[in-house]
Amino acid sequence: MVTMKRQPVLAAAVGALAVSLALAPGAAADPTLVTGGSAADVINNFQAEGYLVQINWTNGFDVKPLNTCWVTGVNNPGNFKPGGPVAATVYVDVQCPNHEW
Numbered sequence: 469m470v471t472m473k474r475q476p477v478l479a480a481a482v483g484a485l486a487v488s489l490a491l492a493p494g495a496a497a498d499p500t501l502v503t504g505g506s507a508a509d510v511i512n513n514f515q516a517e518g519y520l521v522q523i524n525w526t527n528g529f530d531v532k533p534l535n536t537c538w539v540t541g542v543n544n545p546g547n548f549k550p551g552g553p554v555a556a557t558v559y560v561d562v563q564c565p566n567h568e569w
Contacts, residue, residue: 507523507535507537507538507539507560510539511523518551518556522560524561525562526563534562537563539560541560541561542560
């Protein structure tokens with residue numbers, strides 16, 4: 469039986485655990501946003517790790533080479549890892565320059 473005095477302590481402990489789990493770094497196999505490279509570099513890295521990659525063109529055009537574009541986000545909706553029973557697909561948000569100048 470939880471008394472009234474213990475409820476705030478219990479709530480604080482549960483809250484601290486939830487925060488620590490939310491802030492904990494993901495597993496090493498989780499897709500992470502690779503910075504400092506082009507969209508082509510990021511996509512090639514995911515494919516080398518075994519992920520299937522789908523591109524979301526955020527500015528609506530896919531007429532530019534991926535090496536001139538950059539990644540604005542990565543999503544792995546099922547948090548699947550390569551080599552598992554389900555294909556591990558990541559969705560990479562790609563933005564490219566709109567103008568030639």
